[in-house]
Amino acid sequence: MTQAMQEPRIRNGVNVDTMFGTLDAIKAQPELGTFQFRATNRWLGGAHNRSTIKEFYGAGQVDQTRAEPFMLDAGEPPVLLGANEGPNPAEHLLHALAACLTTSLVYVAAARGVHLDAVESTLTGDMDVRGALGLAKDVPNRYQNIRVTFRITSDAPEEKLAEIVARAQQRSAVFDSVSNPVPVTVDFQKAA
Amino acid sequence: MTQAMQEPRIRNGVNVDTMFGTLDAIKAQPELGTFQFRATNRWLGGAHNRSTIKEFYGAGQVDQTRAEPFMLDAGEPPVLLGANEGPNPAEHLLHALAACLTTSLVYVAAARGVHLDAVESTLTGDMDVRGALGLAKDVPNRYQNIRVTFRITSDAPEEKLAEIVARAQQRSAVFDSVSNPVPVTVDFQKAA
Numbered sequence: 001m002t003q004a005m006q007e008p009r010i011r012n013g014v015n016v017d018t019m020f021g022t023l024d025a026i027k028a029q030p031e032l033g034t035f036q037f038r039a040t041n042r043w044l045g046g047a048h049n050r051s052t053i054k055e056f057y058g059a060g061q062v063d064q065t066r067a068e069p070f071m072l073d074a075g076e077p078p079v080l081l082g083a084n085e086g087p088n089p090a091e092h093l094l095h096a097l098a099a100c101l102t103t104s105l106v107y108v109a110a111a112r113g114v115h116l117d118a119v120e121s122t123l124t125g126d127m128d129v130r131g132a133l134g135l136a137k138d139v140p141n142r143y144q145n146i147r148v149t150f151r152i153t154s155d156a157p158e159e160k161l162a163e164i165v166a167r168a169q170q171r172s173a174v175f176d177s178v179s180n181p182v183p184v185t186v187d188f189q190k191a192a
Numbered sequence: 193m194t195q196a197m198q199e200p201r202i203r204n205g206v207n208v209d210t211m212f213g214t215l216d217a218i219k220a221q222p223e224l225g226t227f228q229f230r231a232t233n234r235w236l237g238g239a240h241n242r243s244t245i246k247e248f249y250g251a252g253q254v255d256q257t258r259a260e261p262f263m264l265d266a267g268e269p270p271v272l273l274g275a276n277e278g279p280n281p282a283e284h285l286l287h288a289l290a291a292c293l294t295t296s297l298v299y300v301a302a303a304r305g306v307h308l309d310a311v312e313s314t315l316t317g318d319m320d321v322r323g324a325l326g327l328a329k330d331v332p333n334r335y336q337n338i339r340v341t342f343r344i345t346s347d348a349p350e351e352k353l354a355e356i357v358a359r360a361q362q363r364s365a366v367f368d369s370v371s372n373p374v375p376v377t378v379d380f381q382k383a384a
Contacts, residue, residue: 013238019273026327033322033331037283041290043311046205049294051287053279058321059271066269070279074291077258079251081211081299087245087262089292089366091229095243096288098233099266100281101378102241104324107273118383119235129250130225132296132365135218139225142368150380158382165380173324174281176334178374184367186293188342188357190350191310 014110032059047075047082080129093178094123094146100174101148108167114160118153146178206302224251239267239274272321285370286315286338292366293340300359306352310345338370 009016026032035058041051054069055062074092075085082088087095098121109116124147131141152161169175201208218224227250233243246261247254266284267277274280279287290313301308316339323333344353361367 013240014273022271022273023325023327026322026325030322030328033320033325033327035319035321037280037286037317037319039283039286039290039315041287041294041313041315043294043298043308046298047295048205049291049311051290053283053287056269056283058269063269063271065271066276070283072264072279072284072287072291074287074295076295077248077250077255079214079255079257081206081214084258087264088229089288089295089364090369091231091245091248091262092264092284092288092291093366093369094229094231095233095245095264095266096281096284097376098231098243099241099264099284102233102235103239103266103268103281106235106238116235119241121233123231123233125229127227127229127365128225129227129365130218130222131368132363133215133218133225134363135215135225136222140368140372141363141365142372143365143374146374146376148376148378150378151383152380153383161380161382165378169378171324171326171333172281173319173321173333173335174285175376175378176323176332177282177285178369179376180332180334180373182335182338182370184289184338184340184371186340186342186357186361186367188344188353190353191343191345 011110011113012106012116014107016110019107019111034058044085046085047080047088048085049074090125090127090143093143094125096174097146097148097178098123100172101168104172104175105150105164105168108164108171112164114154114156114164116152116154118151120151121148123148203302203305204298204308206299208302211299211303226250236277238277239272240277241266282317282319282335285335286317288366289338289340289370290315292364293360296364296367297342297356297360300356300363304356306346306348306356308344308346310343312343313340315340
């Protein structure tokens with residue numbers, strides 16, 4: 001057994017051998033790429049609600065690797081009629097975006113052999129809440145814009161980092177979901 | 193002093209008097225509706241990263257009501273090369289959407305005098321990860337669609353609940369941000 005077979009290549013905390021194995025498997029069997037993510041949410045009063053996240057469907061099966069569910073609380077600050085029960089939903093959206101761009105960046109760097117020492121980002125999103133409050137018909141409810149600034153510590157040259165940041169945007173699922181329209185259907189049942 | 197002045201009207205956990213006061217204040221001074229939400233994120237290795245959320249700008253000032261920052265962890269399941277360090281970014285997006293629709297629904301109901309006993313929702317989002325993995329150029333990275341189903345316990349008639357669910361969608365900032373394109377700019381600095 002050679003050393004290469006015994007020791008997986010880990011770059012940026014990512015097992016690169018597993019990464020390329022996963023890519024090969026999905027390339028060979030495209031239906032393995034079909035995923036369905038899931039969340040359930042329960043209202044806890046006022047601005048407070050909590051999501052539970054555990055199973056998802058992907059790679060041909062329902063994932064069972066999470067022994068316990070993740071719980072996420074959302075709230076609102078007092079100025080938006082809550083009691084800071086958690087980050088507000090618009091802030092959670094910024095986190096989803098930051099997390100997805102960061103993971104895309106780290107994975108792209110790992111695949112390209114670029115070592116990263118540190119990755120930090122700051123996000124700001126402008127919103128005129130008159131839209132969401134129903135006070136101005138010409139004001140959209142959504143973020144007017146979101147700005148993301150990464151600060152990357154790496155021995156790679158700046159041009160290489162620029163390529164990786166660009167590719168991370170091209171690959172990020174949440175960046176794409178926020179930048180482009182996603183069809184969302186909402187229905188309800190009245191409990192008996 | 194009348195009883196009405198002493199006891200604020202609380203409906204669905206929302207102070208309705210404060211709500212209408214807030215609406216009146218922003219109506220009179222539209223610039224109070226200008227908000228900027230903020231997050232910072234730090235990579236912790238592999239698929240693991242953490243956002244810190246504390247201050248935001250809104251209603252004419254930087255909000256200082258949060259003594260401690262909120263921390264949110266993101267990760268990936270093993271099949272997506274992580275170790276379940278947290279919900280993955282796409283799952284965080286579902287939570288942001290669930291939370292925003294729920295709070296919009298609760299606030300709209302409070303404003304319209306509708307009492308809610310319970311609100312639950314389930315969300316599913318379909319994604320072909322071949323897009324994000326760079327394995328199929330014709331497959332978008334984003335969610336193909338997201339479905340939200342509310343289950344509402346209330347003494348209000350079904351037609352009234354249908355109106356409230358419809359209005360919640362019209363008012364939700366995250367629903368609007370996911371359903372419609374938001375301009376996102378990404379840049380980076382290489383740390384010295």
